[in-house]
Amino acid sequence: MQLRFGQETPHVMNVGAEGIGTISRYVWYPELHPHITCLLGPGKRNVLENQPADHLHHHGICFSHGVVNDHLDFYLYRDKRNLGQINLVDTVQTEAIDNIGILTHKSEWIAPDGNALIKDHRSYRWELLNDGELYLDTSICLNPVNQQVTFHPTNESGMPLVRPADWLVANHGGILTDSEGRRGEKEMFGQPARWIDETAETNGILIGLSILDHPSNPTPAHWFARDYGPLSPNYNYFTGPIELKAGDQLDLRYRIFVHTGPGEPSRINGEYEKFAQS
Numbered sequence: 001m002q003l004r005f006g007q008e009t010p011h012v013m014n015v016g017a018e019g020i021g022t023i024s025r026y027v028w029y030p031e032l033h034p035h036i037t038c039l040l041g042p043g044k045r046n047v048l049e050n051q052p053a054d055h056l057h058h059h060g061i062c063f064s065h066g067v068v069n070d071h072l073d074f075y076l077y078r079d080k081r082n083l084g085q086i087n088l089v090d091t092v093q094t095e096a097i098d099n100i101g102i103l104t105h106k107s108e109w110i111a112p113d114g115n116a117l118i119k120d121h122r123s124y125r126w127e128l129l130n131d132g133e134l135y136l137d138t139s140i141c142l143n144p145v146n147q148q149v150t151f152h153p154t155n156e157s158g159m160p161l162v163r164p165a166d167w168l169v170a171n172h173g174g175i176l177t178d179s180e181g182r183r184g185e186k187e188m189f190g191q192p193a194r195w196i197d198e199t200a201e202t203n204g205i206l207i208g209l210s211i212l213d214h215p216s217n218p219t220p221a222h223w224f225a226r227d228y229g230p231l232s233p234n235y236n237y238f239t240g241p242i243e244l245k246a247g248d249q250l251d252l253r254y255r256i257f258v259h260t261g262p263g264e265p266s267r268i269n270g271e272y273e274k275f276a277q278s
Contacts, residue, residue: 001128003101005094013092015101017128020044024126024136026092026103033074033086034107035062036124041258042132045202047209049163049229058163058230061256063122063140066156069149072117074109075156084117085110099128116145136256137275144244151235151242155224159235159252164198164209170227174200177263178223179272185227190238192220194272196231197263208263212275214253 002018008025015024023040037050037060048060057076064086066075074084089106096102102125109118125137138160151157170176170184177183178193188196199208213221213233221233233254236242244250255275257268 028088035059042260067152067154101126139253142250168200188225199263210257212255
């Protein structure tokens with residue numbers, strides 16, 4: 001099934017599929033860090049929540065961090081004194097071939113004094129599968145500009161953050177599990193796992209969202225998993241600070257798998273192994 005990109009506005013890129021319409025949107029407004037607002041799963045149901053009223057800083061899928069160096073905040077929008085911005089550099093590059101679409105761009109993490117602290121290069125790869133199932137592969141490469149950068153442990157982080165739709169979350173009847181057989185926030189919060197999955201019934205069908213950790217990542221994911229919504233490998237909240245010297249590089253890769261049917265461990269394990277070999 002043919003995927004295509006279309007520029008909706010100067011700051012919004014549409015990802016469309018033949019016969020379906022929009023399946024995803026990528027947004028980079030100057031006042032907000034770049035993020036995905038929509039991810040259409042089977043049954044043409046959006047599996048993401050974007051800026052819910054109680055957590056306006058939660059975007060559908062985004063990379064950001066709340067405590068960098070001397071408490072610089074690239075995550076929230078509340079403390080203007082310490083607030084940094086993640087700005088897109090140059091232009092968004094897109095390529096679509098058959099059922100695969102790839103979007104890439106560079107960003108700069110700008111401190112309140114106007115200087116760039118970090119540069120990153122990020123990539124998103126959508127692959128539409130049968131019955132509306134899809135992969136979204138996310139990757140980011142982070143490089144300090146000219147000084148040491150420390151990502152301090154904080155729950156106010158998303159590397160990346162994924163905010164599932166309200167109809168999908170455990171508090172509204174969804175089933176939240178991980179690769180180790182745990183279930184729900186009480187068992188899963190802060191625990192290492194190769195993947196996590198959240199599945200719920202909607203309009204008579206089961207739809208699930210899995211997040212898969214790639215084994216090439218420097219530290220195994222310890223999951224920030226909340227029954228009310230946000231999910232994240234939250235790269236260092238549970239494992240300690242990340243220090244990058246000038247010239248260092250941090251690479252992170254994850255796959256989001258939107259599927260039909262229950263989050264059967266045997267199936268998600270198979271998807272993990274497939275991703276691990278990519």
